[in-house]
Amino acid sequence: GAVVSQHPSWVICKSGTSVKIECRSLDFQATTMFWYRQFPKQSLMLMATSNEGSKATYEQGVEKDKFLINHASLTLSTLTVTSAHPEDSSFYICSAGSDRGPKTQYFGPGTRLLVL
């Protein structure tokens, strides 16, 4: 099946630093990628939808200047958490929409961010 990778899988950083998370579709072209945030024991919260070559569409309440998303190619999207603070600590999961119908999202393994 379709494979989506995320890097890094774990990151610990100091408050005030910026962290970049990469999401790659390894064996298919993903014109659309999604970024989710998951709090402990809760469901996924969609943060933004990114389409290759255009600006991301952010969900209501998500700060676009805080969470910078870039979708530079059909296989790579990045999420940068700028000036991270402890409340940004979470599990971030990306997914990619496959070009193989019917429409299905394939999820990356997630990146756990801990901001000290």
Add this chain to the structure above:
Amino acid sequence: GDSVTQMEGPVTLSEEAFLTINCTYTATGYPSLFWYVQYPGEGLQLLLKATKADDKGSNKGFEATYRKETTSFHLEKGSVQVSDSAVYFCALSTGNQFYFGTGTSLTVIP
């Protein structure tokens, strides 16, 4: 709007017990329905899906049937194993947008 309502957990079962996790949906149009599984510390994995009414998705002994008349997509397994312990998410898609249920935590004890 579109939404998914999922049975609240946590659910604890003995090994070889029968599992049902209820999922109902509200959608305009004709959604595709999915079950995803999340093992501890990992991302989501697609477990099974159904794209039209009366379709049955199945994988690893799990089954779910797309019931348009009851707007349901209940997940079932006849005999659970300890390795099935995970969080299960029901989801629907009417296009590129996905809507997830809140997740149901399942623990299977030996």
